[in-house]
Amino acid sequence: MTLNISQKLISGHLINGKLKPGSEISIRIDQTLTQDATGTMAYLQFEAIGIPRVKTEVSVSYVDHNLLQTDFRNADDHLYLQSVAAKYGLYFSRPGNGVSHQVHLERFGKPAKTLLGSDSHTPTGGGLGMLAIGAGGLDVAMAMAGRPFNLKMPRVVGVELTGKLSPWVSAKDIVLEVIRRLTVKGGVGRILEYYGPGVETLDVPSRAAICNMGTEAGATSSVFPSDRVTREFLKSQGRESDWIELSADTGAGYDEIIKIDLSSLEPLIAQPSSPDRVVKVSEISGRQVSQVILGSCANSSLRDLLVAARVLEGRTIHPDVSFEINPGSRQVLENLAAGSGYLSLVKAGARIHQPGCLGCIGMGQAPATGTVSLRTFTRNFPGRSGTNDDRVFLCSPEVAVAAAITGAITDPRELGEYPDVKQPAELLLDDSMIISPVENTGELEIVRGPNIQPLPQMDPLPVDVEGTVLLKVGDNISTDDIMPAGAKILPLRSNVPAISEFVFSRINPSFAGRAKSAGGGFVVGGENYGQGSSREHAALAPRYLGVKAVIAKSYARIHKSNLVNFGILPLEFKHSSDYDGIKMDARVKIISVRDKIKDGQVTLTAEVDGREILVRLDVSDREREILISGGLLNYAKGL
Ligand code: MIC
Ligand code: SF4
Numbered sequence: 001m002t003l004n005i006s007q008k009l010i011s012g013h014l015i016n017g018k019l020k021p022g023s024e025i026s027i028r029i030d031q032t033l034t035q036d037a038t039g040t041m042a043y044l045q046f047e048a049i050g051i052p053r054v055k056t057e058v059s060v061s062y063v064d065h066n067l068l069q070t071d072f073r074n075a076d077d078h079l080y081l082q083s084v085a086a087k088y089g090l091y092f093s094r095p096g097n098g099v100s101h102q103v104h105l106e107r108f109g110k111p112a113k114t115l116l117g118s119d120s121h122t123p124t125g126g127g128l129g130m131l132a133i134g135a136g137g138l139d140v141a142m143a144m145a146g147r148p149f150n151l152k153m154p155r156v157v158g159v160e161l162t163g164k165l166s167p168w169v170s171a172k173d174i175v176l177e178v179i180r181r182l183t184v185k186g187g188v189g190r191i192l193e194y195y196g197p198g199v200e201t202l203d204v205p206s207r208a209a210i211c212n213m214g215t216e217a218g219a220t221s222s223v224f225p226s227d228r229v230t231r232e233f234l235k236s237q238g239r240e241s242d243w244i245e246l247s248a249d250t251g252a253g254y255d256e257i258i259k260i261d262l263s264s265l266e267p268l269i270a271q272p273s274s275p276d277r278v279v280k281v282s283e284i285s286g287r288q289v290s291q292v293i294l295g296s297c298a299n300s301s302l303r304d305l306l307v308a309a310r311v312l313e314g315r316t317i318h319p320d321v322s323f324e325i326n327p328g329s330r331q332v333l334e335n336l337a338a339g340s341g342y343l344s345l346v347k348a349g350a351r352i353h354q355p356g357c358l359g360c361i362g363m364g365q366a367p368a369t370g371t372v373s374l375r376t377f378t379r380n381f382p383g384r385s386g387t388n389d390d391r392v393f394l395c396s397p398e399v400a401v402a403a404a405i406t407g408a409i410t411d412p413r414e415l416g417e418y419p420d421v422k423q424p425a426e427l428l429l430d431d432s433m434i435i436s437p438v439e440n441t442g443e444l445e446i447v448r449g450p451n452i453q454p455l456p457q458m459d460p461l462p463v464d465v466e467g468t469v470l471l472k473v474g475d476n477i478s479t480d481d482i483m484p485a486g487a488k489i490l491p492l493r494s495n496v497p498a499i500s501e502f503v504f505s506r507i508n509p510s511f512a513g514r515a516k517s518a519g520g521g522f523v524v525g526g527e528n529y530g531q532g533s534s535r536e537h538a539a540l541a542p543r544y545l546g547v548k549a550v551i552a553k554s555y556a557r558i559h560k561s562n563l564v565n566f567g568i569l570p571l572e573f574k575h576s577s578d579y580d581g582i583k584m585d586a587r588v589k590i591i592s593v594r595d596k597i598k599d600g601q602v603t604l605t606a607e608v609d610g611r612e613i614l615v616r617l618d619v620s621d622r623e624r625e626i627l628i629s630g631g632l633l634n635y636a637k638g639l
Helices: 006-010 036-049 073-088 098-109 122-127 136-145 171-182 204-218 226-238 304-312 330-338 343-350 397-406 486-492 497-501 512-520 536-545 558-566 591-598 621-629 633-637
Strands: 013-014 023-029 029-034 058-062 089-092 116-119 131-134 149-151 157-163 190-195 219-222 258-260 268-270 278-280 290-295 321-327 372-375 391-395 467-471 523-526 545-550 569-573 586-591 603-608 611-616
Touching: 006 131, 006 190, 006 219, 029 036, 029 098, 029 136, 029 621, 036 073, 036 136, 036 633, 058 073, 058 098, 073 089, 073 486, 098 116, 098 122, 098 204, 098 330, 116 122, 116 136, 116 621, 122 131, 122 219, 122 226, 131 219, 136 558, 136 633, 157 545, 171 204, 171 258, 171 268, 171 278, 171 391, 190 204, 204 219, 204 226, 204 304, 290 304, 290 397, 304 330, 304 343, 304 397, 321 586, 330 343, 330 586, 372 397, 391 397, 467 512, 467 545, 486 497, 497 512, 536 558, 545 586, 558 569, 591 621, 621 633
Parallel strands: 029 058, 029 116, 058 089, 116 131, 157 190, 157 258, 190 219, 290 321, 290 372, 372 391, 467 523, 523 545, 545 569
Antiparallel strands: 013 023, 023 149, 268 278, 268 391, 467 586, 569 611, 586 603, 603 611
């Protein structure tokens, strides 16, 4: 039987199930990663599972999101995470060492391994030929405890790359083209597997950038072969021995195919406020820009920063532009500083920050009212930058630097000769900001400052569920809408009662108060409900407020699993026309829901203001048990 890369990776780790798209499979997880914003909760859950040491080959705890320390809270979380890592045998990547995905690619990722991360951009590892998947923190905690990861076998989309990129066109343009074609929901339930002669023209940072943003199309993962280029990258990291070859068998097929001729691509840009609102830069050039930021796990590699540095040599940025740089890792920063790149950026007027997520998740760098911000980031959901009514565009480093120079959206091909920047073959390597695991950790104490609050207890599913519709929302509601992030709310990630006050706060500020006084209720959504991040707080905090079920037209993968993990029923309209008939405050009742779920019923009858509609519960038998137990932790404790 001939297999594509995704099928090889899955069958090499398969514990249960068959490679039949849509059916439930369990896979063994070799590596895990967490970041601080999801990590505190993940480790509180890991502690609750009660295992003395992680059971994976490699588990790394990164601190990259909550870097602003405006009071004790984020600093408390950092200490908690460091002490947990020491106690349970994890690597700890210290604050300032860089964005999890960039550092993991550089120092830990290995071809043919599986990686589960509590961050939706974990698929970045696909650039090295890993099967890298984003999940909720609780799923990652389970994987650290040695349990398999469960998911629906994805359909494998072959993305055939032919030709070669033209000057000033780069990896971001390839993935923006993929997102343009698929939209933010076209990748749900799919792995995007890249193949064809264009693959060998792309270096690993470029491949990683492409895999990183497959997430924006809703994909479960994205993956490249592991070839000569991968070997060179690992060699430059002093890790050539981690390389193995990985390619699809000759004649292997795909469930669907997308074809992209790299030679025909032009510089692209995603307009506010969705990553799929992609147009050619040339179509909207001339719009005034007041902020440009180069950074995020999509585009903050050494290659990306060196391109900017070379273009800016001997130039200065436009006086109306704030040009900011968030290096992806200390390795990137050190190597930039070792050459002439750092100096040319500073001389040009760049504001260079510490390595980390920073403005990508609203930890500072909010743009001014009514202004355009061009970012090389991953997502531009409304208000995510920290400014309401923001106008954030997503683009490549080439397009970003062109705007920094001209003060307007500019086709970078107008800048003249393209600097042909390559990732250096020899790099300065320095792991002094990564603390390695040690043995005999029994005596070590975990540091719990006042920001670390215990996990809330969850009751099992009641016999009937009943309540009012607390909120009705439209299509593509993101987890940034459900549980906003930013400098004010992120420090509350380890304090569920406090963070729950902010559920839906951007789009419906009275939500938390109404949910509490009504004793909970229902949320009604459109297509692709819960797109975007892996943050389980978008399920956990509504659950804390008493939300019993969401009824939506369809769901994003990670959020649907998170709803199940926290005991919220992820129901779907059987007839999507019923969505129109439901109003805010409608009274909803599902009688004997517990027994029906136990009996394996897929279609359930819900009474909405006395009228009956049909809803579907499309989950596996295991997920039914989890829902009945009131969530995954209760379920796991009962095993
Ligand atoms: C994001 O980019 O939205 C985040 C912040 O990295 C999230 C994780 C989180 O909310 O903590 C993600 O992508 O999963
Ligand atoms: Fe950090 Fe932004 Fe990447 Fe999320 S998308 S991990 S916030 S850099």
